[in-house]
Amino acid sequence: MPKIVDKEKKRHEIVEASVQVFKCRGYQGTRIIDIAKEAGIGKGTVYEYFNSKDEIILSVFDELFLDYEQLLYTRANSDRPPIEELLSSVASAFEDLDNCSELIPVYFELWSSRQLCESLGLQSRMGQWFERLSAAYTKLIEKGQRSQEISREIEARAFARTLVSAIDGIILHYCLFKPDKVFFAKQKQELERTLRRSLLP
Template sequence: MSPHLSKEERQRQLLEASIRAFGALGYHRTQISDIIKEAGVARGTFYLYFKGKREIFDAVMTQLFDQVKGQIRDLPRDAADKIPDQLLGNIERIANLLLDNPLLTKILFNESVGLDAELDERLRKFYEQILDYIRRGLKQGQEMGFVRGGNNQILSIALLGCLKEVFYQSLLGTEKPNRQSVVQEIFRLVIAAISHPTIRPALEKLAM
């Protein structure tokens, strides 16, 4: 145990240990004893920071959402010619975050739904936050003439579903494509799915 860590450092230590435990065992199999063993702290130390497994899992989900959100840059309203590069940059940063943190991504994509109502609700809230972010981005793109019209609720769900499966297979599938291919194909997919017909040909040339 490291006795001289600050409160913030100790909390971060516990979060990192919980990510390793949840990633290796899954949420349902992980016990507090697994987390404190990973962290190298006493059980009492854990309860100084978290009430239990549910609360530390919530903290992990909040951290992941903040990290994903932090990778997204707003599309430039006054420079339409920069939108493709900004979109590609957003995709690349999110891909790097998820692929560089396989345990976090595994926790997010590999938890079973339907086994625990409270866990289901926490994951639902996480994805609803992501969907809301996508919907707002679609609306902004439509206002700028970059994104085609459509039902943004359905479009956001379709985009999220595609992205989840791509990253899931990239990390846990039997065939793992290289990172550049993942980013490029997602970029092409997004352009084909949501770009306005009047600018799609120009964008497709950029994606080649």
């Protein structure tokens, strides 16, 4: 019998392999054949799942955002206090930053090329990503407001977008400057304290 292939798993494996190649070679320096070799498959197999290198790099970032978005919606539907879920979600955004930081040069490579940005539709796509993350945080905040655990004076959507922007800035700062781990832990504690004070009625 022919082997049954889990297509979603194979697609994910190709994306994971591409991450390793992009980290080493950058976006412009990466070829489909490089990704195929890293994944241990033929070049033709890559094209069975992706039409181009552009589609692969977008899938890399899609997976990063989608995983976090799903986490937020899971927590928005939990029975734990909304403030605790929100703070826990923020903390989750700062996990595994050392691995994430290796992709930052690729991120800047894409943004620094107007042609690449336009061909990938990167600005529009990232705007959609951030809007979806903001919507997930908005849902958490509004849940807390309904249960009177979060201040009703907060404009939920504006607060959520501000929070997403702050998280993005902190992640970028960490990846670029690699602060001392002890000091970074203190930064996260201060962020949690500030958020908790801001959210409480």
